[in-house]
Amino acid sequence: MDFPEYIQIIKQLFVAGGIVMPPLVLCILLLWYGLGYRFWVMKTPRRIGVRDLLRYYQQHDDQPAKGIVAQAIKQGVRLQKEGVKNLRRHLDAAFYEYEREINKFSVLVRIVIIISPLLGLLGTVIGMIETFDSLATMTLYSQSGGIAGGISQALFTTQMGLTVAIPGLLAHSILNRKQHQIESDLSQVKDLLCHQIVSHHPIVSSS
Template identity: 80%
Template sequence: MNISEYSLLIKELFVAGGIVMPPLLLCILLLWYGVGYRFWVMKEPKSMSVRDMLLYYQEHTEKPAKNIVAQAMQQGIALKKKGVRNLRRHLDAAFYEYEREIGKFSVLIRVIVLISPLLGLLGTVIGMIETFDSLATMTLFSQSGGIAGGIAQALFTTQMGLTVAIPGLLMNSLLNRKLRQIEQDLSQVKDLLCHQRNTIKNSMSHKL
């Protein structure tokens, strides 16, 4: 398809959907931008347990991090090596950025999933109003399409609203499941690093 055919298709969508079509198209763009960004941030699921990953990156500090949990691990290992006091507080502050990153656009996706069916319902109401107006005036053919145009708009906007909301709901559910898993992994990394620090301190105190 060339540019003129794409522009004609977009024009037909706008005509078929009426005034709710521009916000619905905006919802589609924002939804898949947010979904794509979150998938990219939470890419590369871990191939080993958190404990094994921590041991691996402690032994191979030069290895590049493959996912966001590994990035957090490398930063936590660096903080532990520095010997900072109150390691848990420093880890909480350092890992906050990762926790915020994996949660970015989650609210936007949730809002779009909620408002898209409402926009479709609004288009349905507008289309039915046009249909009843055409019936009242007995204008089977009008500039906006009359009865046929009103019914088509009512059905099309409902379909578009559900087309946006249902995939968005499924994707958001999948992404939130991954988010909770990453949050658990980050919390386990903190516990393991702090446990290692306490173990080293206890062993040194026993030697003294």
Template identity: 60%
Template structure:
């Protein structure tokens, strides 16, 4: 195991040396990107097949049921507030749901920024590699300590490839997670509207009691 780890470390060192000084920032960008994407995926993971209406009915009858995702947490929180009969329910729901909205948006700006910056870092490495290539051509030094023409072209291609390798998968996954985020935002809005428009159990019981009093009189 230690032998394979040592080989991987040597391979990374060779890659950093071949790609120039833009490789460490690109490696850091890759780490931050996949950490942010993993966090967003875990936050917005969904294991359900019920609609919002069915979910409200289910958790109204199963209060102690553990929520499996952020939407179910919002449903339970909203039902708890509604059952308390709080005044101005919409304002309270906005305050509580803001926490969920903030959670699903976390690291969104960071991942989008890295997706944009990574190809630019690769392009910077390309320019530096081409400058080294033309310097070698100008001085007619085909072989230098930095690699000469071959070293400059290799650095240009490796840095460009690494920048694209970081950006393209990140862009695709970020796009899918952004669509998931928009879906959850619509669902939270739907939960709020349904909870605010549907009568509370307290209101329903009071209405039935008033009807019984009216019929008895």
């Protein structure tokens, strides 16, 4: 299939979807851009315990950090070794950027998931109204498919809206669980670093 044929297929989709097709396409682009960005930010190498990771970077602070938790641990260890006063406050300020980064585009994705089916339903309602209006003049009988063809076109937008929303909802749920886990890890890192300052004892157990 060459490029002109792809263009023709896209044109047919826009004709079948009617007036709501452009905003639906925009929703698709925004949704998968947001999901892709969040996946890229929160991707991590093979998971090891937070305690083990913290111990590793305390002993090898010159090693590169892979993943957002490792980056936060490395920065926290640096602050700990600098002996800053009120370490917890500095950790909260330093980790805020990581917490904001993993939450980026979350609201946008959620909004797109909500409005996509509604746009599809709106397109169906518009298509059904046009179909029944055409019955007065029997216009649809002069077109291929008759009334069934008109209804088929009307339902196409609902199908498109659900096609956007359902995979997006599943991916968003998976990424939300990942976000909550990272937030929990960051909170644990702050507790462990501050506890070490108070107790002056190394971590003795691994997760």
